[in-house]
Amino acid sequence: MSLIGNLGEIDFVCVPSPSNFDEVSSVFEALIEEASTKAKSETRILAAHVPISQAKISSERQLEFFGGENLEIHKIPGKFRFAALGHVHMYQELPHPSTPTYYSGSTERYTFAEEGQQKYALLIDIDSEVKVQPIAIPIRDMITIVDADCSGMNSAAIEKLILKSIQEKEDKLKDSLARIKLENINSDENRKIDWPSIKQDLYDKGVFEVNLQPRSVVVLPTPVKLAGEYIYPPSKELELYVKGMKEYEQIAEELLRLGQEIVKEAPERETE
Numbered sequence: 001m002s003l004i005g006n007l008g009e010i011d012f013v014c015v016p017s018p019s020n021f022d023e024v025s026s027v028f029e030a031l032i033e034e035a036s037t038k039a040k041s042e043t044r045i046l047a048a049h050v051p052i053s054q055a056k057i058s059s060e061r062q063l064e065f066f067g068g069e070n071l072e073i074h075k076i077p078g079k080f081r082f083a084a085l086g087h088v089h090m091y092q093e094l095p096h097p098s099t100p101t102y103y104s105g106s107t108e109r110y111t112f113a114e115e116g117q118q119k120y121a122l123l124i125d126i127d128s129e130v131k132v133q134p135i136a137i138p139i140r141d142m143i144t145i146v147d148a149d150c151s152g153m154n155s156a157a158i159e160k161l162i163l164k165s166i167q168e169k170e171d172k173l174k175d176s177l178a179r180i181k182l183e184n185i186n187s188d189e190n191r192k193i194d195w196p197s198i199k200q201d202l203y204d205k206g207v208f209e210v211n212l213q214p215r216s217v218v219v220l221p222t223p224v225k226l227a228g229e230y231i232y233p234p235s236k237e238l239e240l241y242v243k244g245m246k247e248y249e250q251i252a253e254e255l256l257r258l259g260q261e262i263v264k265e266a267p268e269r270e271t272e
Contacts, residue, residue, distance in 0.1 A: 010126075011039040013080070017049035017087065024050055025069045032077065043126065044079065046099075049086040055103060058089035058114055076101060081126050091120045091134060100130045109139050112179055112211055140208060141176040145169055150185040155192035158185065162198060166205075174206035182214040187243060190214050234263045 013035040018024050028050060036044070053070035076083055078098035085094075091105035104122045109115075120134035146165045150158055162180060166173075180198075182190075199210045238259045242252050 009041050009043055011041040011044045013039060013044055013046050015046070015048040015050065024071055025075070028071055028075055036079075043081050045126075046076065046080045046083040047086075048076075048083070051087050052085065052094055052101075052103075054094055055088045056090055056092055058105075058117070073101065082124055082130055084122075084124075089114060090117060093132070100132065102132060107137060107139075109142060109177060110209070112142060112177060115142055141172065142179070143169060143172055143176045144179045144181060147181040149183045150189075151183075153185070153189070155189040158182065158189065159193055159198075162193075166198075166202065170205060173202065175208050177209050177211065178202055178207045179211040179213060185214050191243075191249070235260060238263065 013032060015028065015031045015035065018027055028048075032046070051070045052073050054073050073094055073096055076096060076099060078096075080099045083096065083099050083101040085101065085103045088103045089106040089110070090103065092103050094101040094103070102122060105117075105119060106114075107119055107121075109117060109119065119137050119139045121137055123133040123135055125131040125133070146162055148158075148161060153161075195212065199212070202210050239256060242248055242255050242259070248255055
């Protein structure tokens with residue numbers, strides 16, 4: 001449902017986000033038309049929560065489900081003095097041929113996809129020609145607690161490194177986005193690290209969000225030589241694959257059990 005609001009000699013034509021973004025392209029023009037018929041002033045500002053195809057995206061796709069269409073910018077009519085848009089988290093001006101069209105962006109940084117982004121409120125002067133003044137606003141810190149190459153390190157050494165770094169940065173952690181980056185960490189050692197306790201410790205210290213980035217590597221056992229080729233038994237190949245997939249960690253045991261049943265069943269089917 002579109003709305004119309006009035007402030008002095010300015011009419012605000014408001015188009016909220018549709019309940020289903022699949023509909024945005026088909027219903028947007030109708031919603032604008034519905035609200036515009038109620039507008040009395042010639043000075044009209046569009047306020048809409050819509051994703052525009054020409055926008056540079058930021059962290060919004062990570063934070064909210066989006067499976068629908070983007071709106072093409074030409075769907076915004078040129079009859080507006082200014083278009084104030086919401087949805088995209090990065091401050092930017094969009095290339096509309098006649099209407100100054102802006103995303104002011106989010107008022108905070110929510111993920112490391114927004115690293116390096118300043119956040120703004122916009123002061124708009126529409127008396128004669130439109131003038132847009134971005135005003136920087138305070139935002140939370142982004143802190144990389146650890147950024148280390150863990151080649152050859154065991155889980156105890158890695159945990160010691162992490163806990164020491166947390167202690168050193170403790171006074172900066174409150175309300176921050178905190179990140180732990182570990183390169184070349186052995187996948188078996190990674191599983192031994194008490195990540196839940198580390199995350200809880202950070203949240204207890206006031207961290208807004210914790211981002212773990214362990215880039216693990218699978219260390220293969222010494223291969224068996226057979227007929228001039230290096231191979232692994234199917235059961236070992238299965239184990240290496242499942243253990244190497246971080247997203248399967250919670251169900252690894254069940255996957256291995258089912259997989260081993262299939263591995264055992266295969267020779268019987270070949271015999272048949």
